[in-house]
Amino acid sequence: MKLPATEHPRLTVSAFLVFVLIHAMQFGPEYVSMSIKPIRWAGQDVWISAILSGLSISAVIWLMYQILDRCGTDLIHIHRRLFGRWAGSGLNLVFIVYFLLLACFQLRLFIEVIQVWLFADLATWPLALVLLVLAYYIVSGGFRVVVGICMFSLIRYVTIFAMFFPAIYFHFNNLTPAFDHSPSEILQASKAMTFPYLGAESLLFCYTFIKSPEKSQKWAHWANALTTFSFLLILFFSLLLFKPEQLSFEVWPQLTKYKFIQFPFIDRFEYIGATAQILWVIPIICFCLWASSRIGKIMLGVRQTAVLPFLSLIVFAAVCLIPDRPGVERLQAWLDGFGFCLTYAYIPLVYLVVLVRVKARTAA
Template sequence: MKQAIQERFLISPFLVFFVIHATQVGVGALNFQRPLMKEAGQDAWMAVLMAGLAAHVLIWLMYRLLSHLPSGGDLVSLHEQYFGRWIGGVLSLGLLFYYALAAFMVLQSYIEIIKVWVFPLMGAWQFSLMFLLLTYYAVSGGFRVVVGLCVWGVVTPLLTIFPMVFFPLEYAQYRNLLPVFDHSFGQLAKASKEMVLQYLGFEMLLMYYPFLKQAPSSQKWAHAANAFTMFIYFVLILISIVFYNKEQIQHITWPTLTLAKIPEVPFIERMEYIVISIYVLVVFPIIAVSIWAATRVIKQLFAVQQRRSLPVLLACLFVGTLFFQEKTDIEQLTEWTAKAGFYLVAVYVPLLYVYVWTAEKVKKTLQQKP
């Protein structure tokens, strides 16, 4: 049985709101509109809501799953408890690779944006080295430091970047929203699946759950965070629908970033530079939480301190940067991450919950027999 975590390392339940929202809204918020509108057109806003409601169900399922563990337990503990050391270890290794993949995908996607918009002549490895050094500094400070990053990663963009997306409403064509309910349920379901990547981030809960004070009481904050994420994406997709038409948006790589170019300030020529610079506060918490979760899995599996595994993991990501520099490579990486995340939260977690629930029922039945 895992030892309970000391109280000085725990965080208050309400901070789950910031951690989940910060890990959900990332680079994908800049370009999620294209695949959605390709599948569902002007009804894409329905796919945003459908995917968000599905995320609520999965969050509820995760809390139910983790409630079967004693204090100090996480998904690695659950794997070991119900599958044994070896099979459970293999399953936990898959979790480790997923967290590392998620961090790498976000890092590479943001570096691509910087190279295209701001510094086209600089190499990807230079940005990668800078970000990974900052990640080492943050993650080595512990989970509470990472949570502090998440708080800033929610508050600062909300007060600076989010108001900018409302300026294009001056040129809105509200007729673009019509006709409503013009697409079949199958088309909306396919669009909702495309939206899965944008809601991913709450699966980190599987590892930091034991770091929550009165963990079950944090569930309402987790749902509040997901609801707020739904609101952000809902606003962005509505503004995109009324500002762009279905054909036009397919030729714009980062629609949200283009929306942020609309505001005009006398002393700033390129407003998107400001947005991209501030956006580091959106991206950095996702990388930090993902890396922290990956090193936590390593600690639970191999009894290696996180400060020792951290530089090794970051070095692996840096080497990976040298091989994923083309746009097509990054798109492929994003597709891999989306598929892995979908199968983790929408397939594996529900199946694992059914297995654990069945195992507990069988165990109680056997205990009641004379």
């Protein structure tokens, strides 16, 4: 069942860079509003849900490596191997749509933040065009360039650590009483946190571009651990500055928190926080375009750079067709549902199919 990797060594990246890629894919701009739904369910106990979600994603990462290490190739080829040419191509097409919609959501969410916090009269299409041209230029450079952008985006932690400055406004009594919610509420909050944790599935499509990929699993787990820790910080900051009932009325509580930060030389720090979201969104858009164009390349047997312009145009058109906040929320709800099924149903299913086929071949 094992297939050899065919990527040229100069196109691959070191195993430790999986840490950068996974963390960049998980930690997207949706974090600005991620605390609302989980806190509605679990209140001050939402940190338990964040830990449970992180542990469950670690289990899914282990399953993905079991699949990839046994097959020795990426999910694109595994689909054809397990389900045949036509069914496998159909499943690959589903993932093309998924990555394109994810790129649309991330781009439209960033543009909405800019429109609300900075330029109310800004049209959607000019900023979408500029960012997609930038993403096209990056993706054209290949997978190594995409990973390089993911590494560059780590400077965004400067804005997160800035949240320690308004410590004088923290109300630690907002964290009590602890363990005040039922297990079902904790699990509902964990389910609501599925979407912020999405991104680990990127491993399934770049496995053959990793040098010694079987040694990269620990870095994927460390990336998920850093994401979990970052989300815990964000949730604690939200609870320390706002009561749970106040967060129900905040659309972007993470950006609202920047209003508490004051410097003598910066009057409106939230402007910096809003524009800094580009460091979250660009790596995800680039990888989504890279992954979808690579799937298209393998399915159609053409060059990846020939598919990329058409996919970029599709994303541009789709972003311009999302008019307002309700449209963004509907797209997020769809991606949330698909991501939940992908993470907790489809990946375990593929693992079971691979396990059965490997055992059947061994018995034969």
